[in-house]
Amino acid sequence: MNRKVLSLLGMAFFACTSYAQEKTQDSLVVEQLETVVLDTKFKMNREKSGKVIYQISQEDLQKVKGQGLAQTINTVSGIEITGAKSNNGQNLAYRIRGGNNSQVVILIDGIQVNDPSTSSNDFDLRLLDINLIESIEIVKGGVSTLYGTGATSGVISITTKKVSDKKTEAVVYMNTGSNRTTETDKYKLNTATVGTNISGRLGKFNYLIGGSIENTKGMSSLRSQDGSLFEDDPFERNNVVAKLGYYFSKSFKLNGFANYNYFKNNYDNTGGFDGFNEATSKNIQFGINPEYKYNKGSIVLNTSVASTRKNLENTSFPSKYESNSITADLYNKYKFTKYLWAVVGVNYQEFNMEQASIPWGSTALVTSITTEETEVTLIDPYLNITYLSDFGLTVNAGARLNNHSNYGSHFVYNVNPSFNIKATDKLNVKLLASGSTSFIAPSLYQQYDPTYGNTDLKPQESFSSEGGFELLYNKKYRLSAIAFHREDKSKIVWDVTGYTNEDDDKIKTQGVELETTLPLCKSLNLTGNYTFLQHETAVLSRRNPKHKANANLSYILKEKTSLSLAYQYTDVREDVFFTPSFTTEEKVLEAYNLVNFFVNHQLTENLEINASLVNIFDEEYIEIFGYSTKGRNYTLGLALKF
Numbered sequence: 001m002n003r004k005v006l007s008l009l010g011m012a013f014f015a016c017t018s019y020a021q022e023k024t025q026d027s028l029v030v031e032q033l034e035t036v037v038l039d040t041k042f043k044m045n046r047e048k049s050g051k052v053i054y055q056i057s058q059e060d061l062q063k064v065k066g067q068g069l070a071q072t073i074n075t076v077s078g079i080e081i082t083g084a085k086s087n088n089g090q091n092l093a094y095r096i097r098g099g100n101n102s103q104v105v106i107l108i109d110g111i112q113v114n115d116p117s118t119s120s121n122d123f124d125l126r127l128l129d130i131n132l133i134e135s136i137e138i139v140k141g142g143v144s145t146l147y148g149t150g151a152t153s154g155v156i157s158i159t160t161k162k163v164s165d166k167k168t169e170a171v172v173y174m175n176t177g178s179n180r181t182t183e184t185d186k187y188k189l190n191t192a193t194v195g196t197n198i199s200g201r202l203g204k205f206n207y208l209i210g211g212s213i214e215n216t217k218g219m220s221s222l223r224s225q226d227g228s229l230f231e232d233d234p235f236e237r238n239n240v241v242a243k244l245g246y247y248f249s250k251s252f253k254l255n256g257f258a259n260y261n262y263f264k265n266n267y268d269n270t271g272g273f274d275g276f277n278e279a280t281s282k283n284i285q286f287g288i289n290p291e292y293k294y295n296k297g298s299i300v301l302n303t304s305v306a307s308t309r310k311n312l313e314n315t316s317f318p319s320k321y322e323s324n325s326i327t328a329d330l331y332n333k334y335k336f337t338k339y340l341w342a343v344v345g346v347n348y349q350e351f352n353m354e355q356a357s358i359p360w361g362s363t364a365l366v367t368s369i370t371t372e373e374t375e376v377t378l379i380d381p382y383l384n385i386t387y388l389s390d391f392g393l394t395v396n397a398g399a400r401l402n403n404h405s406n407y408g409s410h411f412v413y414n415v416n417p418s419f420n421i422k423a424t425d426k427l428n429v430k431l432l433a434s435g436s437t438s439f440i441a442p443s444l445y446q447q448y449d450p451t452y453g454n455t456d457l458k459p460q461e462s463f464s465s466e467g468g469f470e471l472l473y474n475k476k477y478r479l480s481a482i483a484f485h486r487e488d489k490s491k492i493v494w495d496v497t498g499y500t501n502e503d504d505d506k507i508k509t510q511g512v513e514l515e516t517t518l519p520l521c522k523s524l525n526l527t528g529n530y531t532f533l534q535h536e537t538a539v540l541s542r543r544n545p546k547h548k549a550n551a552n553l554s555y556i557l558k559e560k561t562s563l564s565l566a567y568q569y570t571d572v573r574e575d576v577f578f579t580p581s582f583t584t585e586e587k588v589l590e591a592y593n594l595v596n597f598f599v600n601h602q603l604t605e606n607l608e609i610n611a612s613l614v615n616i617f618d619e620e621y622i623e624i625f626g627y628s629t630k631g632r633n634y635t636l637g638l639a640l641k642f
Contacts (some may be wrong), residue, residue, distance in 0.1 A: 036049050036051075036053045036055070036137070037137070038051075038053055038137050038138075038139045038143075038155060038157055039051040039053060039139055039143065039146075039396060040146075040341070040343070040384065040386050040396055041331070041333060041343050041384070042333060042335075042341055042343070042386065044386075044388075047420055047428055047430060047472060048388060048418075048420060049394070049396075049418070050394055050395075050396045050416040050417060050418035050432050050433075050434060051139050051140075051141070051416065051432065051434070052140075052432070052468070052470055052480045052482055052513075052515065053137060053138065053139050054076050054077070054137070054138040054139075054140075054515075055135070055137050055138075056072065056073075056076075056136040056137075056138075057135050058134055058135055061130065061135075062562065062600055062610075063554050063562050063598060063600060064564060064566070064596075064598050064612070065175075065598060065600050065610035065612065065635075065637060066175065066177065066598060066610060066611070066612030066614075066635035066637060067130075067596070067598070067612065067614070068084070068088075068130060069125055069128055069129075069133065070083070070084035070092055070125050070126075071084045071085065072130065072136070073125075073136065073138070075550045075552070075566070075568065076138055076550075077513040077514070077515050077529035077530065077531050077550070078096060078097050078140050078154075078484075078511070078513045078533075079094075079095065079096050079138075079140075079154075080095040080543070080544060080545060080548065080570075081093065081095065081125075082095060082543045082624060083623070083624065084623075085594075085623050085629050085630055086221075086623055086624060086627050086628060086629055086630070087219045087220070087221045087233055087235070087265075087627070088126070088179075088191075088216045088219075088235035088265065089126070089221060089233060089235040089263075089265025089266065089267060089279070090221060090624070090627060092124070092125055092126060093543065094122065094125075094156075095543070095544055096140055096153040096154035097140055097141070097153045097154065097484055097486065097509065097511065098153070098486070098509040098511065098533050098535055098541075098544050099153030099154075099486070099509070100120065101118075101120035101122040102120035102121060102122065102150060102440055102443065102460075102492070103150060103151075103152035103153040103154075103438075103440065103462070104122065104150065104151075104152075104153060104154055104155070104156065105147045105148070105150045105151040105154075105155045106122070106123045106125070106156050106157075106158070107147070107155065107156070107157040107158065108123075108158050108160065108259075109158075109159060109160055109257065109289070110157070110289070110302050111287055111289075111302045111303070111304045111327060111329070112147065112148070112327055112329070113285070113304075113306065114325060114351075115283070115308045115323055116323040116324070116325055116351040116352065116353045116443065116444050116445075117308065117310065117321040117322065117323035117353040117354075117355065117444065117445060118443065118445060119443055119445045119494070119499075120443060121150070121351075121443040121444070121445075124281060124283075126237070126263055126265075126281075127237070127239075127262075127263055127281065127283050128158070128239070129193070129195065129212045129214065129237065129239045131173055131193065131195055131212060132160055132161055132195070132197065132210055132212060132239060132241055133158055133159070133160060133161065134159045134160060134161050135158075135159045136156065136157065136158055136159070137157040138154060138155070138156050138157070139154060139155050139157075140153065140154040140484070140513075141153070141154065141434060141436065141464050141466050141484060142414060142434075142436030142437065142438050142462065142463075142464035142486075143155055143414065143436065144400060144412045144414070144436065144437070144438035144439065145382055145383075145384055145398030145399055145400040145412060145413060145414040146343070146382065146384055146398060146400075146414075148347055148349070148378070148380055148400070148402070149378065149402055149404075149438070149439055149440055149441055150438075150440055151438060152438040152440060152462045152464065152486070152488075153464070153486070160241060160243070161197055161199070161208060161241075162199075163199045163200070163201065163206045163207070163208050163243065163245070164200050164201070164208075165201060166200055166201070167200045167201065167202060168198065168199075168200040169198070169199055169200055169641065169642075170196065170197070170198045170641070171196060171197050171198075171639060171640070171641050172194075172195075172196045172639070172640045173193075173194070173195050173196070173637065173638065173639040174192075174193070174195075174637060174638055175192070175193050175610070175635050175636065175637030175638075176189050176191060176192040176193075176635070176636055176637070177189065177190075177191050177612075177633060177635030177636060178190055178191070178218070178635075179217065179218035179219055179630070179633060180218055180219065180630070180631050180632075180633060181219055181223070181628050181629065181630065181631045182618050182619070182620040182629075182631035182632075183229060183631075184218070184229070184631065187633075187634065188218060190216065190217050190218030190219075191214070191215070191216040191217075191218070191635075192214070192215055192216075193212060193213070193214040193215075193637075194212065194213055195211060195212025195213065195239075196210060196211065196212075197210030197211075197241075198210070199243075204246055204247040204248070205244075205245070205246050206243075206244070206245045206246075207242075207243065207244050207245070208241070208242070208243040209241070209242050210240070210241045210242075211238075211239055211240040211241070212237075212238070212239045213236075213237070213238055214235070214236065214237040214238075215235075215236050216234060216235040216236075217232045217234040217235075218232060219232065219233065219628050219630070220232060220233050220268065220274070220628055221233040221265075221266070221267045221268050221627060221628060222268040222272060222273075222274065222626060222627055223622075223626060223627055223628045223629070224272075224274075225272060230268060230274040231274060231276070232266075233265065233266035233267055234265070234266055235263065235264070235265045235266075236263060236264045236265070237261075237262065237263040237264075238260070238261075238262045238263075239259075239260065239262075240258075240259070240260040241257070241258075241259050241260075242257065242258045242259075243255065243256070243257045244256050244257070251292060251293050251294065252290070252291070252292050253290070253291055254288065254289070254290045254291075255288065255289040255290075255291075256287065256288045256289070257285075257286070257287050257288075257289075258284075258285070258286050259283070259284070259285045259286075260282075260283075260284055261282070261283040261284075261285075262280070262281065262282045262283070263280070263281055264278065264279070264280045265278070266278050266279075267279060269316070272577075272626050277312070277314045278312075278313040279310065279311070279312050279313070280309075280310065280311045281308065281309070282308065282309045282310075283306065283307070283308045284306065284307050284308075285304055285305070285306040285307075286304065286305050286306075287302070287303055287304030287305065288301070288303055289301065289302055289303070296335045296336070297332060297333050297334035297335060298332075298333050299330075299331075299332050299333075300329075300330070300331055300332075300333070301328065301329070301330045302327070302328070302329045303327060303328040303329070304325075304326075304327050305324075305325075306324070306325045306326075306327075307322070307323070307324050307325075308321075308322070308323045308324075309321070309322050310322075317357065317358065318358060318365065319355065319356060319357040319358075319365070320355070320356040320357075321354070321355050321356075322353065322354040322371070323351070323352065323353040323444075324351070324352050324353075324371065325349065325350065325351050326348070326349065326350040327347075327348070327349050328347070328348040328349075329345060329346075329347045329348075330345055330347075331343055331344065331345025331346075331382075332344050332345065339387060339388055339389060339390075340385070340386075340388075341385070341386040341387075341388070342383070342384065342385050342386070343383070343384040343385075343398075344382070344383050344384075345381070345382055346379065346380065346381045346382070347378070347379075347380045347382065348377070348378070348379055348380075349377065349378040350375070350376070350377045350378075351374075351375070351376050351377075351444060352371040352372075352374050352376070352444070353369060353371065353374050353444045353445070354367065354369055354371045355367070355368055355369040355445075355448075355449070355450075356368065357450070368450040369444075369448045369449070369450065373448070374444045374447075374448050376404065376405045376406055376441075376444065377404075377405045378402060378403060378404050378405070378441075379403045380400055380401060380402050380403060381400070381401055382398060382399065382400035382401070383398060383399055383400075384396070384397070384398035385397055385398065392419050392420040392422070393417070393418075393419050393420075394417070394418045394419075394420065395415075395416070395417045395418075396414070396415075396416040396417075396418075397413075397414060397415045397416065398413065398414045399411065399412070399413045399414075400412050400413075402439045404441050404459075406447075407441050407459045410439040410459065410461070412436070412437045412438055412439055413436065413437055414434065414435075414436035414437075415434065415435050415436070416432070416433070416434035416435075416436075417432070417433055417434075418430055418431060418432035418433070419431045419432075426473055426474045426475075427472070427473050428471070428472040428473075429469060429470075429471055429472075430469060430470040430471075430472075431468075431469050432466075432467065432468060432469070432470070433465075433466065433467040433468075434464075434465065434466050434467075435463070435464070435465045436463070436464050436465075437461065437462065437463050437464075438461070438462045438464070439459055439460075439461055440459060440460040440461075440462070440492075441459045442454075442457040442458075442459065442460075442492055442499070446492060446499045449498075451498070452494065452497075452498035452499055453498065453499065454498055454499045454500060457492060457500070457501060458490045458501050459490065460488060460489065460490050460491050460492050460501075461488075461489045461490060462486055462487065462488045462489065463486070463487045464484070464485070464486045464487075465484070465485050465486075466482055466483065467483055468480065468481045468482035468483055468513075469481060476517070476519045477518055477519065478515070478516065478517040479514075479516045479517075480513075480514070480515045480516075481512065481513070481514050482512065482513045483510075483511070483512050484510065484511055484512075484513070485508070485509070485510040486508070486509045486510070487506045487507065487508050487509075488502075488506065488507045488509070489506050489507075490502065491507050496584075502537075507535075507536050507537055508535075508536040509533070509534070509535050509536065510533075510534050511531060511532050511533040511534055512530075512531070512532045513529065513530070513531050514530045514531075515527075515528070515529045516529070522556075523555055523556040523557070524553070524554070524555050524556075525553075525554045525555075526551070526552070526553050526554075527551070527552045527554075528549070528550060528551040528552070529549065529550050530547070530548070530549045530550075531545075531547070531549075532546065532547060533545065533546055533547075533548075534546065541573075541574055542573070542574050542575055542576060543574070543575055543589075543624065544573060545570045545571035545572070545573050545591075546571050546572070547569070547571035548568075548569065548570055548571060549567075549568070549569040550566070550567065550568050550569075551566070551567045551568075552564060552565070552566045552567075553565045553566075560601060560602040561599065561602070562599070562600045562601075563597075563598070563599050564597070564598040564599075565595070565596075565597055566595070566596040566597075567593070567594070567595050567596075568593070568594045568596075569591070569592075570591060570592055570594075571591050572588060572589065572590060572591050573588075573589045574586065574587070574588060574589070575587045575588075575589050575622075575624065575625040577625050577626055587625045589621075589622045589625060590622070592619055592621035593617075593619060594614070594615050594619060595615070595616045595617060596612065596613065596614040596615065596616065597613045597614075597616060598610070598611075598612045599611050599612070606640060606641045606642055607638065607639075607640055608638065608639045608640075608641075609636075609637070609638045610635075610636075610637045610638070610639075611635060611636050611637070612634065612635045613632070613633075613634050614630065614632070614633050614634075615630060615631055615632045615633065616632060618631050618632035619631075
């Protein structure tokens, strides 16, 4: 283990000393002010924001080509996406600051997405191809006043590929590589992705049409305990995206979209036994996004209609799920003065689901939950005010009234002051704090599932707070430290008998996040983060590491080639194994280190090639007890633009 870490440090030292031979004037680079949107819905300088918002730009994504979406988000401080390093079909758990899937809101192009038929009402990131994504913005902590029920531990905002400024531009991309565990000797070409997108602007009209196909095999979902190899469990994904926009005038524009996302994966039986089961998930979404700008503000409507169909062909318990959702977020952004900004809006959501399964003693699927009996609506008016002073003080505060058709009205609030200090001409210090409440209603599945559902569940309520600082030196060196604390009341948990509310009145989670950005020179950049996480109960700490660290050393060679060396440490975790006899066994998962390497080269003006080597040292580890994890693997890819 020490030899691997020393090898990483040696490579970093070599890169640094190589740069030291360059001319000193190359070490200075001017960085433009970063802007953020997620915490206020206004575009504002990062230094004036009261949050530490993590941004993954297109440039960042280019540097780690070959890495999946969940794996990329998994490198952010305070985040552990369980399943990201397993078989591609493995279920994903979004653990932001120790929370769970129900405490995370996912936005795609500003519109909240979800699946009402899941136990957490969450959107499945396995449906998305990272090659069709432009950027990702992540805010952690409670932001329910702007983004509604569920935005307790964080919001992940995904922006799809932007439209080209040319009349027509087409991109074709392909990549292939291995997909093996440490037990597999051969490095076969077991994964392949091909895709394209065409976009452009014709006068006031703009368009983008894209699609991709991925096929992966080579790994079993389960890991055999005796060392034998189970049958492959392949994964297949298809994506189609279409975006159309028209500028009627400088004041009014109308955008529309349609998305089709589909995946199919095979999976094994519970209890550690090989199986030949198949799951499919198909998501279709349509929406429009009109925006009207006037003198000091704008009126925006984000709306969509979505449907998800899932089919589990399980040898023991086959089932089918159907869910539908309507989302409409109408808000007005207005700047009264340069010091006072406000957002006032109303959010409408409508959900329903249908489930069919085979009852005990029967052989045919029977509809056990219908869309009529599960339909719920939320109508939430909200207000957010941002005050920016001349002397460095910024106060962001908001309130929201959640009106749930089953659980009545719940008032939530957020207060987020920050203070920006110009310590010297080069050093800027931002002090920040926040306190917020949130409300999470039980999902439709948690309420109505015929086996595990509980219509007597109470809604979960949370209080989140954080405090810390962010230092910015010479507009490029960045260091932040944030301490966070969350108290969950009436937390919804699952055991073998079904869903229930935790007996404890309040369950506490707390921790610290450290992040740094160190541009060592014009071409060499080092980023790193560390997370400390502590839970009050053993149930919450399952699969959550107490300590986690990430580091990335990237080097730009002659502006055409980027090299990135990434390191991740994940601490000891606790897990539980459900046996075939419906009992549980506590397991301890050992800590592990992963080292990955990425290279991206602009071969010509129109042709880009890339490659990656992940888990360089082929470290054997367990992410989820009983399930396979990826060993050393490589990818090769290219993108052609014309």
